[in-house]
Amino acid sequence: MTDIAANFAAVEARIAAACARAGRSASEVRLLPVTKTRDADAVRAAMALGYRRFGENKVQEARAKAEELASEGAEWAIIGHLQTNKAKYLPAFAAEFQALDSVGLASELDRRFEAAGRRLPVLVQVNTSAEASKSGLAPDEVEGFVAQLAPFQALEVAGLMTIAANTTDEAAVRACFTQLSELQRRLRDAHGGGFDELSMGMTGDFEWAIEHGSTCVRIGTALFGPRVYPTA
Numbered sequence: 001m002t003d004i005a006a007n008f009a010a011v012e013a014r015i016a017a018a019c020a021r022a023g024r025s026a027s028e029v030r031l032l033p034v035t036k037t038r039d040a041d042a043v044r045a046a047m048a049l050g051y052r053r054f055g056e057n058k059v060q061e062a063r064a065k066a067e068e069l070a071s072e073g074a075e076w077a078i079i080g081h082l083q084t085n086k087a088k089y090l091p092a093f094a095a096e097f098q099a100l101d102s103v104g105l106a107s108e109l110d111r112r113f114e115a116a117g118r119r120l121p122v123l124v125q126v127n128t129s130a131e132a133s134k135s136g137l138a139p140d141e142v143e144g145f146v147a148q149l150a151p152f153q154a155l156e157v158a159g160l161m162t163i164a165a166n167t168t169d170e171a172a173v174r175a176c177f178t179q180l181s182e183l184q185r186r187l188r189d190a191h192g193g194g195f196d197e198l199s200m201g202m203t204g205d206f207e208w209a210i211e212h213g214s215t216c217v218r219i220g221t222a223l224f225g226p227r228v229y230p231t232a
């Protein structure tokens, strides 16, 4: 517990320092703690520090944690690839979805949230690193994709999300963030504004992401320690 509190304080200080360096207000950047593989007590420790919304990349795990913490007011952001046949689970617990990457999925989410009488803020995931293992649209597909989302009234297209290249090459990582913010600028020009959210930056690269305009850093390891995956 003490460790988690100290880790949050350290990350918050690094976010504030990165904002100061970039001439930005710290209030422009939200810290989304990523709780995948962590138990409910880790979430509670973060809630005790004032955090309400948490990032999870797998629906099954997110659902289970949402149920366990239902009476405690936690909110959930799904930040990983979602199969269309799992969209039906989201209205019960998801506050936002950061990995939209297909019209079929958008249509199904729209139908499910419409039926539940809810709206869902969504971010379009962009594959800025061109790594084949990563989900997301190619940057040059995004403008056409966004145009196809217009009919989906239950979805609020809030902005863009990316996972930068998995490399220690700073220039290559920064190039991913530059691409996402340039894409945001193009969308804003074409649509007269909007697309305010830029979800980019994780434990290894969040300070650079903030310098390139991130409004949401998704951080797991720096807050909760190394992830331990069960050996199956």
Ligand SMILES: *Cc1c(COP(=O)(O)O)cnc(C)c1O
Pocket (backbone or CB within 6 Å): 034, 036, 057, 079, 080, 163, 202, 203, 204, 218, 219, 220, 221, 222
């Ligand atoms: C796991 C995960 C993160 C957090 O990664 P860390 O390196 O532990 O900070 C961020 N974004 C997504 C999409 C993730 O799946």
